Amino acid sequence: MCGIVGFYGKQDAIAIILEGLSALEYRGYDSSGVAILDEKHLLKCVKEKGRLKVLEAVVKEEHMVGSIGIGHTRWATHGVPSKENAHPHLSEDETIAVVHNGIIENYLELKAELVEKGYTFVSDTDTEVIPHLIDLYDEGDFENAVYQALSRLKGAYALGIISSRYPDTFMATRKESPLVVGVKDGEYVVASDIPAILSFTRDVYYLDNHEVVILDKGHLRIQDSQGHLVNKTVTHIDWNKEAASKNGYSHFMMKEIYEQPTAIRETLGRRLDEKGHIHLDGIKLQKEDLEQIDKIYIVACGTAYHAGLVGKYAIEKLARIPVTVDIASEFRYSDPFIDRKTLLIVVSQSGETADTLAALKEAKRRGGRILAITNVVGSSVAREADDLFYTWAGPEIAVASTKAYTAQLVAFYILALHFAYTKGTLTEGGYTDYIQEVEALGTQVEIILSEKDHIQDVARILVEATSAFYLGRGVDYTTAMEAALKIKEISYLHTEAFAAGELKHGTIALIEEGTPVLAIATQDHLVEKMVSNMKEVKARGGYVIAIAKEDTPHIQQVADQVIEIPKTSDLLMPILAVVPTQLLAYYTSVLKGNDVDKPRNLAKSVTVE
Numbered sequence: 001m002c003g004i005v006g007f008y009g010k011q012d013a014i015a016i017i018l019e020g021l022s023a024l025e026y027r028g029y030d031s032s033g034v035a036i037l038d039e040k041h042l043l044k045c046v047k048e049k050g051r052l053k054v055l056e057a058v059v060k061e062e063h064m065v066g067s068i069g070i071g072h073t074r075w076a077t078h079g080v081p082s083k084e085n086a087h088p089h090l091s092e093d094e095t096i097a098v099v100h101n102g103i104i105e106n107y108l109e110l111k112a113e114l115v116e117k118g119y120t121f122v123s124d125t126d127t128e129v130i131p132h133l134i135d136l137y138d139e140g141d142f143e144n145a146v147y148q149a150l151s152r153l154k155g156a157y158a159l160g161i162i163s164s165r166y167p168d169t170f171m172a173t174r175k176e177s178p179l180v181v182g183v184k185d186g187e188y189v190v191a192s193d194i195p196a197i198l199s200f201t202r203d204v205y206y207l208d209n210h211e212v213v214i215l216d217k218g219h220l221r222i223q224d225s226q227g228h229l230v231n232k233t234v235t236h237i238d239w240n241k242e243a244a245s246k247n248g249y250s251h252f253m254m255k256e257i258y259e260q261p262t263a264i265r266e267t268l269g270r271r272l273d274e275k276g277h278i279h280l281d282g283i284k285l286q287k288e289d290l291e292q293i294d295k296i297y298i299v300a301c302g303t304a305y306h307a308g309l310v311g312k313y314a315i316e317k318l319a320r321i322p323v324t325v326d327i328a329s330e331f332r333y334s335d336p337f338i339d340r341k342t343l344l345i346v347v348s349q350s351g352e353t354a355d356t357l358a359a360l361k362e363a364k365r366r367g368g369r370i371l372a373i374t375n376v377v378g379s380s381v382a383r384e385a386d387d388l389f390y391t392w393a394g395p396e397i398a399v400a401s402t403k404a405y406t407a408q409l410v411a412f413y414i415l416a417l418h419f420a421y422t423k424g425t426l427t428e429g430g431y432t433d434y435i436q437e438v439e440a441l442g443t444q445v446e447i448i449l450s451e452k453d454h455i456q457d458v459a460r461i462l463v464e465a466t467s468a469f470y471l472g473r474g475v476d477y478t479t480a481m482e483a484a485l486k487i488k489e490i491s492y493l494h495t496e497a498f499a500a501g502e503l504k505h506g507t508i509a510l511i512e513e514g515t516p517v518l519a520i521a522t523q524d525h526l527v528e529k530m531v532s533n534m535k536e537v538k539a540r541g542g543y544v545i546a547i548a549k550e551d552t553p554h555i556q557q558v559a560d561q562v563i564e565i566p567k568t569s570d571l572l573m574p575i576l577a578v579v580p581t582q583l584l585a586y587y588t589s590v591l592k593g594n595d596v597d598k599p600r601n602l603a604k605s606v607t608v609e
């Protein structure tokens, strides 16, 4: 949700800021802007509606030379996408510029107060109160003015602030929204996320809430909310720029779909000891702790929530602990049953999703133990959790999640197996068999990817459709939900997922001649029932596309198209079944001419509630 970048050094700030913004466009892309302090110490600001390339073209025309600056790419919350609402936002005399990611919850109250004092607003944003507040408190001490302004803000923010009144100084801070500082040879890039700094450096400081960065006369200070110096250690990022680039693929999404075998192997492989047993460094839960736990909540949003639904099947079946899965934005306000015997598992690719983070904090407040599954080292979720499981999927840039999802499923299988083995609910033989099957999944995904041409042909059917239905039973229903979300978000096809047995209780009324129905039928004990449901759909004119294990009886006779996938245990099938649905969503989107990696209205990291 919005990306911010700031540069403080000796080089040309604009080039570094624009490159950083292009790596952050996944966070928002409806408008963008930059501001720099030029050679004459004057503040220059340019902003434009639309994609970053529109801004880049305008910046080229302007003479913007300077070595201190800030930039922003926006995902609109307050006010439509427009030049006026784009960041940076300026003080009335255009000497203070602010970029912001987050939401200032008390902005209306602050705006009324500032209007009363004679300030004029030119945008509909919440952010614009900030430069005015800094101006209000500025009595010749920039740092003090910023601290006073911060003390008035409620809500979430990551901020970058520069002012021509103080041309040697750059300030930045965060509360709930992420911010990192990249360092190299006395120069600094401040950004919402790592990809924005990778071409500059791989050495970073992760900022904690309320920490304030002050770059003054070439020196970096990090202070707490009281102005006390904070000692931080530099973290070296172990992935490089190439991992965050398309590397020859036409879209990040396709590259990430193809990275799934590696993501699966990395997520499992790093956890197996020489005996082939699971060893989890970040999980401190011992046998006694697990015996104390009487229920688990899994809380997440979107695709990560769907991973949680599969996690419930795995944990309940293998470790025999009851699991409730909830959507983070609902969980938080639901007065949940959390106490010291509750384990809350939060799942978040980015580790920065506002609703997930709020749910985590609420559960912590109520005494629950928190286990986080996340893909981003040092993210907010990672830092708040008691136990930590990193998915080693590498950076995920496409807005539609693919490899992070399959890595989250691997995480749940590993956790479920580890809990089961520790508690003694699974035999040694059952445990090692499952581990071997998880190890084989990477190769099985490669087999599915080699059939991509067939899936591309099937996508031609979906391109013509105005709506589609995705069906499954048991754990296949969770795959249907994830598959439907994927196609909705990138191909804008109205698609609903249903438990196949539920269709005849109402929704079947929507099936017409030619309506595409994707039936996921990978569960041995439910296949016959799925075949009956497919027949019901066929009898009403529906066009059935089935995803089934190879050699599944009767499927070929009933379905119009069959996508066959390799066999593994039914519990592990969601990893294999989801891959063709990702490719279907991808090809449908490409055939429709959509922007696959940056679908309309969306952003990758949802850091607002």
Ligand code: F6R
Binding pocket: 301, 302, 303, 304, 305, 347, 348, 349, 350, 351, 352, 353, 356, 399, 400, 401, 402, 485, 486, 489, 604, 605, 606
């Ligand atoms: C869909 C998608 C989203 C995210 C959701 C949670 O493809 O990516 O539904 O899964 O916004 O994001 P994280 O996992 O970062 O908390």
